[in-house]
Amino acid sequence: MLHIHDASQFMVGPDAGDRPSPEGPLLRAMFAARKSVFVDLLKWDVPVLAGRYEVDQFDNPSAQYLILSDRDGAHLASARLLPTVHPHILGSFYTSLCEQAPPQGPDIFEITRFCLDRRLRASERRQARDSLICALVDHGLAQDVREYVAIAELNWLSQILAFGWECHPLGLPQMIDGRMLGAISIHIDAATPDRLAAAGIRPSRSLHIAALPAA
Amino acid sequence: MEQDYILLQELTRRVQGAANIEAYREAMAALTQALQFDYFALAHHVDPRTAGEHTVHLHNYPAHWADYYARHALGICDPVHRASHFAPGGFPWARIGDYIDLTARDLHMLRLGASQGVGDGFTIPIRLEGEMPGSCTFAMRPGRPLDSAWLAFAEIAGRFAFDGARRLMGRQELRLPMLGRILTRCQRECLLWAFRGKSDWEISQILKVTEGTVKRHILNACARYRVNKRIMLLAPTLLDGTFSITEIYGYRDTSFGT
Numbered sequence: 008m009l010h011i012h013d014a015s016q017f018m019v020g021p022d023a024g025d026r027p028s029p030e031g032p033l034l035r036a037m038f039a040a041r042k043s044v045f046v047d048l049l050k051w052d053v054p055v056l057a058g059r060y061e062v063d064q065f066d067n068p069s070a071q072y073l074i075l076s077d078r079d080g081a082h083l084a085s086a087r088l089l090p091t092v093h094p095h096i097l098g099s100f101y102t103s104l105c106e107q108a109p110p111q112g113p114d115i116f117e118i119t120r121f122c123l124d125r126r127l128r129a130s131e132r133r134q135a136r137d138s139l140i141c142a143l144v145d146h147g148l149a150q151d152v153r154e155y156v157a158i159a160e161l162n163w164l165s166q167i168l169a170f171g172w173e174c175h176p177l178g179l180p181q182m183i184d185g186r187m188l189g190a191i192s193i194h195i196d197a198a199t200p201d202r203l204a205a206a207g208i209r210p211s212r213s214l215h216i217a218a219l220p221a222a
Numbered sequence: 223m224e225q226d227y228i229l230l231q232e233l234t235r236r237v238q239g240a241a242n243i244e245a246y247r248e249a250m251a252a253l254t255q256a257l258q259f260d261y262f263a264l265a266h267h268v269d270p271r272t273a274g275e276h277t278v279h280l281h282n283y284p285a286h287w288a289d290y291y292a293r294h295a296l297g298i299c300d301p302v303h304r305a306s307h308f309a310p311g312g313f314p315w316a317r318i319g320d321y322i323d324l325t326a327r328d329l330h331m332l333r334l335g336a337s338q339g340v341g342d343g344f345t346i347p348i349r350l351e352g353e354m355p356g357s358c359t360f361a362m363r364p365g366r367p368l369d370s371a372w373l374a375f376a377e378i379a380g381r382f383a384f385d386g387a388r389r390l391m392g393r394q395e396l397r398l399p400m401l402g403r404i405l406t407r408c409q410r411e412c413l414l415w416a417f418r419g420k421s422d423w424e425i426s427q428i429l430k431v432t433e434g435t436v437k438r439h440i441l442n443a444c445a446r447y448r449v450n451k452r453i454m455l456l457a458p459t460l461l462d463g464t465f466s467i468t469e470i471y472g473y474r475d476t477s478f479g480t
Contacts, residue, residue, distance in 0.1 A: 106227045129463025130404055133351065161311050161377060165348050168385035171393060175238075176231065176382065179374040187311045189378050207394040 009142050012072040036082040037074050038062050040124050048125065052184070065119065069093045073142050075135055083127065084135040086143060087120040088155075095119075097156055097190055104158060104190035106178035114153040118143065118193075121157075134211035140170050141203060141210040147195040155193040160186050167191065171206025172199050227375075230256055234379045238386040243280070246390055251282055253379060257372045259360040261340060264380075264387050266356040266396070267303045269295040276395040278356055278387045287338035301328035306347035306357045312377040314368050315343045336364045344373055346380035352397045352462065358384045400447055401462035409443040410464065412436050416452055417470045 010033060038060035045051045045061055056062050071088040089095035091111045096119055098109045121139070123132050147155065159167055161180055168174050173194040180189035203209070233253040240246035254262040263281035270279045270292060279297075281288065290296075297303065305313065305321040315332075318324065324332075343361035350356075358380035362368065388396060405413070415425040422440075426433040440452050447455055459465045 106231075130402055132463070133402070161381065162347075162349065164378075165381045165384065166350060168381060169350050169388065169393065171389070174382070174385075175235065176378050179227070180378050181374070187377070205393070206389075207397065 008076050010074040037085045040082045041122050043125050044122050065089055082124050084123045084139045089117040091115045101158055104178050110156050116152055118155050118157040137208045138210040140208055144199050152195055158190050161189055164189055170208050171202045230375050234382050237383045257376050258369050260363045261361040263359040264384050266354045268354050269298050284339040302345050306345050307355055309347055312346040342368050348384045352401055400458055403446040405443050409439045412439040413443050
């Protein structure tokens with residue numbers, strides 16, 4: 008199941024479960040999965056709440072989340088979208104990765120915290136990943152998003168390009184805190200779904216897509 | 223010489239968008255020159271003579287060196303390729319020794335390459351799930367040193383260029399057909415102990431099943447990957463993530479709860 012969560016509709020954070028939001032447990036599961044991936048596995052230096060949840064200052068009401076869950080509501084994969092008209096990671100901390108001013112506009116969003124649950128086996132992981140990529144494109148088209156921007160480690164960058172969508176570098180990569188990072192722009196238009204399909208990226212049949220109502 | 227980012231970006235776009243192999247080679251040659259290098263080579267690390275047409279293998283090396291290289295199938299043992307399997311990112315060839323121990327044969331090959339017109343180089347590893355490892359290399363004629371000012375752009379351009387080549391070859395066709403088979407829990411368990419060096423009898427004692435059951439599970443796993451010997455399962459199951467290196471070599475016995 009794909010859940011599209013527009014945080015402006017809800018209180019965000021691990022306490023969200025205390026509110027009458029149907030997505031509280033799923034958000035908590037996502038923040039816990041993010042802690043497991045980005046803090047425990049990748050050793051990023053980012054804040055952790057209550058020893059269990061990775062939540063930072065960009066997990067605020069302007070953030071949007073795409074979350075894939077299984078039938079029992081367990082987190083499979085997720086991504087966070089930050090509007091570039093509000094403070095976001097590229098524009099706030101990594102402008103040096105851009106040769107010109109970082110792209111900014113109501114139809115440009117930053118993809119951050121692309122997270123695949125560590126419990127997935129290799130084949131499930133690939134399915135969840137491909138489904139989330141397709142969901143990002145479908146969501147972008149539905150919301151009139153023209154461009155995504157993202158910061159990626161260069162090894163992951165090669166994989167991002169392999170999804171088949173149209174990407175361009177925004178500037179020179181740099182070694183930052185021991186990681187070689189680069190910023191890229193991903194162009195989204197009506198041809199993008201076909202480009203993904205031509206590269207073999209399609210949503211998994213076993214993951215049914217259904218957006219929860221935003222209220 | 224001042225780096226012109228806009229020009230390099232435009233040249234990279236031309237490589238990305240090339241309509242056919244000829245246009246790609248032309249655009250890649252222009253990008254290589256703008257990055258102050260003499261040669262480019264994009265390749266999956268396979269023997270192109272046996273790997274078939276669905277593999278990336280594009281370069282502008284001197285023809286006699288390329289012929290020698292292909293005749294001796296150096297692509298599968300090239301020290302630059304082997305080092306790229308361990309390097310975290312792009313690396314100048316002077317640092318190959320940081321990643322692998324160079325054998326006498328490797329040193330001979332590098333010297334031979336230099337005598338045939340390929341001196342120093344910078345190689346960007348390309349590791350994609352489901353595909354053989356590959357790399358994008360930019361190289362110099364002998365006697366021309368690498369200019370570190372250009373390496374950051376080479377690192378990113380090389381990745382975009384490799385993807386441009388994949389697009390031309392048909393990205394889906396590059397996927398290794400035998401990877402990504404799904405094993406049952408029992409097949410996986412038996413195979414894991416086999417890879418850890420246990421005999422079928424030992425595995426039967428560990429898993430508390432009969433030796434015949436162990437044999438059957440392993441044979442069935444072989445059938446799923448279409449190989450006829452269990453050792454042939456090691457590379458594909460590591461490559462597709464069915465097993466991790468640490469699972470096989472870094473295990474400890476936890477059956478007593480320690």
